[in-house]
Amino acid sequence: MSHILVLNCGSSSVKFALINPQTAESLLTGLAENIGSKNCRVTFKAKEKLQKNIENGLYSDIFNELKKFLSKSGYLNKISAIGHRVVHGGQFFSESVLIDDDSLQKIKDCIPLAPLHNPAHIEGIAFCKQIFPDLPQVAVFDTAFHQTMPNYVAEYAIPRELTQDHNIRKYGAHGTSHKYVSQQAAKILAKQKANVIVAHLGNGCSITAVADGKSIDTSMGLTPLDGLVMGTRSGTIDPSIFAYISDNLGWDIAKITNTLNKKSGLLGICGHNDMREVSELAAKGDDLAKLAIEIFCHRVAKFVASYMIYFKEFDALVFTGGIGENAVNIRENIVSKLNNVGFEIDVEKNSKSDLFVNTSNSHKIMVIATNEELMIAQDTQKLI
Template sequence: MSKTVLVINSGSSSIKYALLDPDSGESLASGIVEKIGNPVGTITHKHDGEKFVVEEPVPDHGHGLKEVLRLFEEKGPSLHEANVVAVGHRVVQGGRFFSGPALIDDSVVQTISDLIPLGPLHNPAHLKGINVARELLSEVPHVAVFDTAFFQDLPEEAARYALNREVADKYSIRRYGAHGTSHQFVSQEIAKLTGRDDLKQIVLHLGNGASVSAVVNGHAVDTSMGLTPLEGLMMGSRTGDIDPAAVFHLARVGGMDIEQIDQLFNRESGFKGLVGDNDMREVWKKCEAGDQNAIDAIDIYIHRLLKYVGAYTAVMGGLDALTFTAGIGENDSLVRQRLLDRLAYMGIVYDPKINEIIRDPHPRKISTDDSSVEVFVYPTNEELAIARQAVTFA
C-alpha cells in the first residue's frame, strides 16, 4: 500500500496543505484555509478534479485544521484510508540548529520558538500549525522541514557579514537564506535530468518573493537572501539589496521609526512601491501602455538578476546550468527573454519558441544544443520536497 504524507504550511492567517505520495510525486488532495481570525474565512479543498469551497468563520488555526480534517473525510480522500505515515511542516527559520529535517518533539518546538527573533513574520505562525496538528494527528510523526537548512553549510566567506564579530555572534547575525527547500529540490532534479552530479548551477526562484542560489556539486555556496528574506533581488513588495544607511537616513531625516521602515522595506517597496502593483502581469500591461515607472521597474529587476548571475558565475568559476523556477520564473517568458538576451555574451543561446511556452507543468530545456550553458525551466514543488524529507522519519 502506498504511503502518503500530509504537508502543512501554516501562515499567520492561513493554512496551506497537500496530501502527497512521496514516491510517485502524485498530489491526492490540496487546499488552503484563508482569512483566519476574520469575520468570515474561506476553506478551499481540491480532490479528484473537484473543488469544494466553504465560507464560514475560522476563529483560529485549531478550528481551521479541524475543518480541513472534516473535509478530507467528507470529500475525500479519507486520511484513515490514505495511509498517512507522517506530517511535514514547512518552517522558514531554522537558524544554525537545523541542517536537515527534524522529528518534532517538545525540544524542537522550543528551538523554533527561540528562533522567533530571526523569523518574526513566519515562525510564530508555523508553531500554531505544528501545535494544533500534533494534537489532532498525534498517531503519526511530525517533521519540520526548514527553508534555511540547505544553506546551513554555506562557506564562511558567503555566510558571514563584515560586521563586528562579537556583535554578529552575540545576536546570531549571518546569512541564513530562504527558499532553501525549493533551491535544493530544483538543483537536485536538474542534476538527475542532466545525469551529472558535478554541476555548477544557478537557480533563480522568482516569485513575489525572489532569491537566487549558487550550487556546486549539490552544495549551496551562496544565496541572495540573508539574515532575513529582505536581502537580494528586487521582489513584489521588498526592496532587495539597499544601502543599510537608508535606515539611518529615514530615521534621522524622515522621522520614521523602525516599524515604519520595516513596513516600507518589506511591504511597500519592490514592484508595489515602484509601480503600484506587484502582479507582474499588470506591470507588463503598464509597460506596453508606455508607463515609464513600469518600464524602469522592469529594467531594475533585470539589472539585479544580471548582477547576481554574473557574480555567482564568478564565485563558482563557471556555470553549467541556469534554471528558472517559481511563479514568475516558470511563467514569465518576457523576464526570461530579457535576462537571457543580456547573457548572450556568455555564449548562452536559447530557443525563443520553447521559451514562450507558459503554464506547462513539465520541466523543459530552453537552451539550444550549441549553448555554452544549459538553461531550464523547472517547476518547483516544495510540498513534494517536504513530503520526501518527512517520510524518512516514518
Template sequence: MNVLVVNAGSSSLKLRVLGEDDTVLAEHHAERWTGETGPLEDFLSTAPPVHAVGHRVVHGGAAFTSATAIDDDTRTRIEALTALAPLHQPRALAGIDAVTRLLPGVPQVACFDTSFHTTMPAAAATYALPSSWRRRWDLRRHGFHGLSHGYASRRATELAGRPGARVVSCHLGSGASLAAVANGRSVDTTMGFTPLAGLVMATRSGDVDPGLLVWLQRAGLSLDDLEDGLEHHSGLAGLSETGGDLRDVREAAESGDERAVLALQVHGHHLRQGIAAMTASLGGIDLLVFTGGAGEHDPVLRAETVAGLAFLGLELDPGRNAEVSGDTRVSTSPTEVWVIEAREDVEIAAQTRELLNHRVRPAPQPCAPGR
C-alpha cells in the first residue's frame, strides 16, 4: 500500500509517498504554503499511485485518541478544535479538502499529535483549576508533537538496544516540546491544552505566568492582540527582534547583538529546565534524544544543552556531535544522547495502514513514572 503523507505545518507543506517498506517514492517540501491546491496537484501529477492518505493533525482534543478515518463528521469535529491550535488546524483542514478534491474515493486518515500523550497519568494531565471549569470544557493537558516523539523515542530505544528505557525526547524546531517516555508511553510533556505552552519557541512564548496575562487584559490589551502577540511575536522573535529563526538569532548573537544573546540564554535556560523536569517525571533518564530541525542540525544547541546537564550523567563526544549524519549516538556517557532524524511520515503511514488494515491496537494505558 502506497501512502501519501500530508504534513501541513503552520506555514509549510511536506508531502511524501511511502511504499510498503517505508521507502520514499516521491517527496516535495514547500516552505511557504497558504492552503492552495496547486502544490498538491503538481506533486500528484508525477507521483506514483496513491492507495491511501495519512494527514498530520495537530489537535485531536479529547475526542480523538487514535488515528481516525476521515469523513464529513470527522472533518467537522477537527474544525471545531481550530481555536485550540489556530496556527495549524486550518492548514490540516486545507490539506484534507485539497486531497478530497484531487483524489476522490481514496481513503484518508487523520493522525493526531495529541494521541500519543493520552497515556499520561492524571497527575501530569490535570490542571489545578476549579472542577466545574474542567468538567464544562474538558480542560486538561493534551501535549503535542506526539507523532515525532513517538517515532524518535522508539527509534532511539531500538538503536540503543534498550526497549524499556526512560527517554526524554526533545523535538526542537520553530515549534518545540519535550516528552518523558517510559516503556514507549508518554508520561509527561511540556505542552498543554494548546501548542502555546512549554518551551520558548520561534514566535511562541511558551510558559507565561497566567496572572501576567490577566494583568495585560486589565491594562487594556485586547484578546485578539494578546493572542497575536503570544503566538506570532513572542519567543525568540520577541526577545531578539528578529524573525525568530534560531540560526538568525545565533548569527546575530555572534555579531554582538545583546538582544540575541539574551534570547539564546532564555531559550537555553528553559530547555535545560524542561529536560530536568521530564527526567524527574521519569524517575531518571537512560536516553536523551534530539530531533526536529534545530535538534538535528544545531550542534552548538546540543553541546550547550548537554553541558548544562552534566549532573544527569550526560557527556557528548565533540567529534560525533559536530558531524552528525542520520541517526547517530553523540555521547560517551552511559546515559546515551542520540540525534534521530524526524520521521513523522513513517509514523503517520504506519497508523494509516494499521487502521485501514483493520488491525486493532490495544488501548494505551497510563503507566507509572520509571516503569
C-alpha cells in the first residue's frame, strides 16, 4: 500500500505528514521550527511522540532526523512519493507536476513572485533528492487552481508591458484548500462539479468563486496581501497609501510592505492577530476589538455578495479554515450582512458547527474542514 510524504517547507519551518491517499489516514505528522536558530526543534507524532532540540539546526539536520524517525517507525520503505506544497507557480502551472529539471527551473523563475516561500520549497526539494534519491517528487501549487480565472478577472488595468513583460496579474493563493473544499462540497451535494463560494478564513484569509468546479475569481492578487482583512495583513487598500506614507513619514517600500504584511489586519486595528483573543475582548466590551471584527466580517460579506454575480445556479457558501470552521460568532456576523442576497443562518445549527448551518429559506451554507495535506497526497498519487 502506497503512502505519500507531504512536505510544506518554509524559510524557518517544515511541516511533515505521511498520508495514505486512498483512506485519507494520516500516519505521521511533524513540525520543525526555528530552523537555523539556537531554539531549533523538531517534533514528530506517530505511534509515539518524539521532540528533539537541535541547536542551530539546518535543513540538512531536519531531513536527516525525518529519515531516522521514518525508519524507526517502520514507514521508510512504505513511501511511494513525496508531495511538496509550493506557494507560487506563476503562469507556468495550472495543475500539479512531477518535479524534473524543467519544472524545478520554472519554480526558480517564480522566486520574484514569492521571495519568502519559493526558495525554501526549492531547498526542501533539493534535500529530498539527496536523502530520498529513488522517490519521485511532485509539486502542488497554491496558485494552480486559480489559473482558470478569465483574463478580465486576472489582469489589472495597468500598462500592457507590465502585465506581459513582468507577469503582474492576479494569481491568488490557498488554491489547494479551495480545490479540496469545493470538491468535498460537490460530493456532499451529489454534484459532479459544484457552484460554490469558498471562504477560507484563518490567520490568512481568501475567498474563491468556484463555477462548475473551476476557480473563476479569488480575493488574493499578485500576492497574498490583497483581499480580505487577515490576522496581520491589511488586505485591499488604496495603492496610493504607499506614496502617502513614503512622502509624509519617510518610510521606504520595504518598511511599508512589511507593515502591511506583518503589523496590520486585526493586529493593526486592536493589537491582537488571533481571532479567538479578539472575540474574547469584544465580548468584554473592548471597542477596538469590536471594530476589528466588524471590519473583518464586512470585508468577507462584501466579497461574497460581489461573487454572487457569477452564478445563475448557486449551490452553497462554504466556510473553512481555522476561523471559518470554528468561530461561531464570526460566521453569524458575516451571514447577517448577507440577508439581502439570500443568506440566513440557523443560530442553533451554527452553534454546533453542523455541516449545514442555513435556515430553510436560505441558500445553503456549509462548514467543511479543509485538508490541504490530503489534497497534496491525492494529487501526488495521481502523477506517480
